[in-house]
Amino acid sequence: MVYTHALGPNAWQEQNARTNQIATGPSGLVPCSVMPQYGATLGASVLPLIEAVLATGARALRLDAEIGPASGPLTLERFADSPAVWRRLEASRIPVLIPGGHLPETSRRFAYDLDDIVALCSRHPALPVVLLSPPYALEKQLAHALAAAPNLHLAMTRLAVFGQLEAFVHAFGARRFLFGSGLPFNDPAIPCGVVRYAALSADDKKLIGSGNLDRLLSRHDHD
Amino acid sequence: MTTIDPFQVAALTGRPVEGETVIDVHGHCAGWEEPGGPGPRAWPLSAGSLLASMQRVGAAHLVFSHFDALRATTPGNLAAAAADTEHIVRQAAGRLSAHLVLHPCFAAEVRAQLDALRSTAVYVGAKLHGELHDVRAGSDRIAPLLARCEELDLSVLLHVHPADTLDDIAGVATRYSRLRFILAHLWPRMPGAADAFRAHPNLFTDSSLSGSRPGAVEQMVATVGADRVLYGSDSSYLSMGGQFSKAASTALPVAVKRQIFAANPCAALPRLARKLSAQNRPSPPPTPVS
Numbered sequence: 001m002v003y004t005h006a007l008g009p010n011a012w013q014e015q016n017a018r019t020n021q022i023a024t025g026p027s028g029l030v031p032c033s034v035m036p037q038y039g040a041t042l043g044a045s046v047l048p049l050i051e052a053v054l055a056t057g058a059r060a061l062r063l064d065a066e067i068g069p070a071s072g073p074l075t076l077e078r079f080a081d082s083p084a085v086w087r088r089l090e091a092s093r094i095p096v097l098i099p100g101g102h103l104p105e106t107s108r109r110f111a112y113d114l115d116d117i118v119a120l121c122s123r124h125p126a127l128p129v130v131l132l133s134p135p136y137a138l139e140k141q142l143a144h145a146l147a148a149a150p151n152l153h154l155a156m157t158r159l160a161v162f163g164q165l166e167a168f169v170h171a172f173g174a175r176r177f178l179f180g181s182g183l184p185f186n187d188p189a190i191p192c193g194v195v196r197y198a199a200l201s202a203d204d205k206k207l208i209g210s211g212n213l214d215r216l217l218s219r220h221d222h223d
Numbered sequence: 224m225t226t227i228d229p230f231q232v233a234a235l236t237g238r239p240v241e242g243e244t245v246i247d248v249h250g251h252c253a254g255w256e257e258p259g260g261p262g263p264r265a266w267p268l269s270a271g272s273l274l275a276s277m278q279r280v281g282a283a284h285l286v287f288s289h290f291d292a293l294r295a296t297t298p299g300n301l302a303a304a305a306a307d308t309e310h311i312v313r314q315a316a317g318r319l320s321a322h323l324v325l326h327p328c329f330a331a332e333v334r335a336q337l338d339a340l341r342s343t344a345v346y347v348g349a350k351l352h353g354e355l356h357d358v359r360a361g362s363d364r365i366a367p368l369l370a371r372c373e374e375l376d377l378s379v380l381l382h383v384h385p386a387d388t389l390d391d392i393a394g395v396a397t398r399y400s401r402l403r404f405i406l407a408h409l410w411p412r413m414p415g416a417a418d419a420f421r422a423h424p425n426l427f428t429d430s431s432l433s434g435s436r437p438g439a440v441e442q443m444v445a446t447v448g449a450d451r452v453l454y455g456s457d458s459s460y461l462s463m464g465g466q467f468s469k470a471a472s473t474a475l476p477v478a479v480k481r482q483i484f485a486a487n488p489c490a491a492l493p494r495l496a497r498k499l500s501a502q503n504r505p506s507p508p509p510t511p512v513s
Contacts, residue, residue: 136433139265161432162276162459163267187435189234193468196237197279205237 001030001213003062012036012053012064020056030217032097033058036194037079041126047080050088059217061089062132076112076120086120090127093219100134100158114138114145121149128216133157133180136164140153146172153216157191165208166199174204178212230471230480237464239281240471243481246488246495247277247463248348249380249407249429249455250287255314268459270311274318276463285319285456287311287496288350288380292324301501305336317502319496322350322380322392323370327358337371347495348405349377353384360387360395363385369395373402378492380429382407389415394422403491405453408432418419420447427491430470430483440473440483449479453487498507 004018005035010032023029033056036049046127053061076082089096104111130153134142139161146152146168157180159165169177179195182189195208233240252270268290277285289311301324308321318511323346340346349372351358351365360381372379381404383392389411396404396419405427411419420426428454430440445451447495447504456466470483489496 134242137496158434160462160465162462163264163272164462167265182434183437185436187437187439187469189472190435190462190465192465192472193234193237194462194465196234196274196468197462197464198281199275 001032001060003032003034003064004065015064016053016056016058021089032060032062032066034064035096036063037063037075037081043080046079047084047088048080048129050085052089054092054094054206055163056131058094060095060097063099065102076116086124086127093126093128093156095128095130095216097130097132097155099132100138100155101132103134103138114141118145118149118152121151126150128152129155130155130178133182134159136161143168147178152177153178153212156194157182157186160190160194163199165194169198169200169204169208174200174207175212175215178216179209226477228477228480230477230484233281234471237279239279239297241281243281244485245280245454245467246458246485246490247282247285247458248405248453248492248495249457250285251290251293251458251460252287252311252312253290253304255311262345262462265330266459270315273459273463274315274456277318279450280463281468282456282463282467283318283377284495284499285458286322286348286380287319288322288324292326293352293355294349295324295326295329298329301326301329303334308344320347320498321345322348323373323377325349325351325365325379327356327362327364327368330364330368333368334371337368337377340401340459341376343494343498343501346377346493347498349379350382351379352382353387354382357384359384359460360390361398363389363393369399369402373399376401376493378403378405378494379489380405380407383410385402387414389419392426393419393423397428400425403427403493405429405455405491407455408457409435412443416443417446420451427451427487429453431455431457431461431466433457433461435469440470440474444479444483446473449482450487452483452489453491454484455488 002023004015006014015034016088022088023031033053098117128151132155134154136158153176155178156165177183195205208218229240229243250273252273253268256271257264257267257270258271289304289308292301295301295304312319312321324378353360383406403425405430409430409432410428456463456469
């Protein structure tokens with residue numbers, strides 16, 4: 001699953017157009033659209049922008065910061081008509097991906113932390129939320145978040161400490177974890193090796209390797 | 224004709240590497256068994272967990288430093304860690320050796336441990352953790368211990384202090400020119416590395432690093448030479464599967480991988496080479512794990 005990066009006001013439009021262009025045909029790439037959070041004018045509704053993105057066939061949305069002089073810290077709840085947006089996404093079971101790099105431990109450009117993500121999950125329990133590549137040093141906080149929010153999932157790219165993935169799967173089940181390569185910034189052989197050599201069953205490894213993402217993208221994340 | 228790369232095959236299948244020797248120069252453990260018994264723990268520390276991971280990737284031998292020696296805050300901690308190290312190595316039946324921790328706060332006790340070294344049965348190297356113990360490589364606090372290591376041909380696995388520069392490391396490589404230094408974690412990833420390694424044949428580096436850019440190992444090999452990079456996992460801190468896979472999946476010829484996984488560790492750790500030679504075997508291929 002890929003997205004592209006762009007700069008400037010409303011960069012998400014350019015990002016999504018590029019992503020959809022790249023991730024087509026036999027590339028094997030699945031497009032991940034960037035979620036708009038700001039209208040072109042102050043206070044403008046975001047829901048129509050979300051509807052426009054969904055109309056392009058978006059299968060997953062990613063929170064990404066717009067970079068520009070008027071772009072303050074990205075928030076989860078305080079943009080225009082955010083309750084309606086989250087309800088819309090929850091109703092369509094669209095997975096929402098939140099980069100672990102947004103957590104305040106690594107960046108001050110984002111105004112939310114794990115507690116806010118758990119709160120979002122709790123308010124919208126049918127909304128699948130995926131935290132991308134959280135730092136391994138947040139292990140205990142991540143465990144609390146997973147326990148509190150059954151619809152929260154982790155991409156395991158940086159869960160590369162000895163026995164960490166196994167302990168998480170033992171505690172929360174393999175359905176909560178997705179494979180992430182971290183390309184192009186990370187050597188994909190590391191997370192590949194973490195999963196392939198994990199002391200886990202073949203079924204659990206298949207879920208982590210592809211099954212869970214397939215399930216989330218199919219929008220049938222309920223038993 | 225395409226040559227099959229057994230390291231790559233292993234990494235792609237998640238199976239132990241077959242027909243090749245894998246020596247891991249950078250590991251840690253404490254205790255023979257997990258204190259709470261079998262089952263996943265948030266951070267498994269035991270030699271048993273380490274050996275199980277070695278079996279999964281097909282590692283024949285690993286050299287570890289004891290967690291409790293690194294974390295010692297009293298001479299008693301250090302002595303207990305030394306006793307546990309001996310117990311672990313003897314229990315491991317030729318699969319494990321140890322680095323003696325050069326703890327700068329207990330220089331007299333460490334010196335006594337060094338003076339008591341009689342064979343390669345337990346210790347084949349030493350570990351200096353500049354960052355954890357806040358000690359620069361050129362510090363007077365550590366100089367007598369490095370000098371003794373040089374006399375004993377006891378190579379030093381050095382986690383470089385964040386403030387140490389390439390010049391600092393070149394300085395100790397010059398002062399202890401017969402002592403081999405293994406610089407942990409693909410150090411140095413900076414300009415000047417090629418010149419430093421060319422000038423100091425006693426410098427090596429290991430491949431362990433929690434997060435690496437794609438191609439980081441290949442770039443280090445190109446910079447410092449194929450005979451200067453060793454395989455290290457930093458387990459049981461980092462995932463052994465992840466670190467093995469990183470080194471095994473590199474876009475390097477099989478011959479270079481054989482250097483990284485087997486020949487270079489023996490060259491950088493002569494006491495290990497003598498021990499393995501005395502054991503008169505590469506360790507038997509591990510039993511595949513289902």
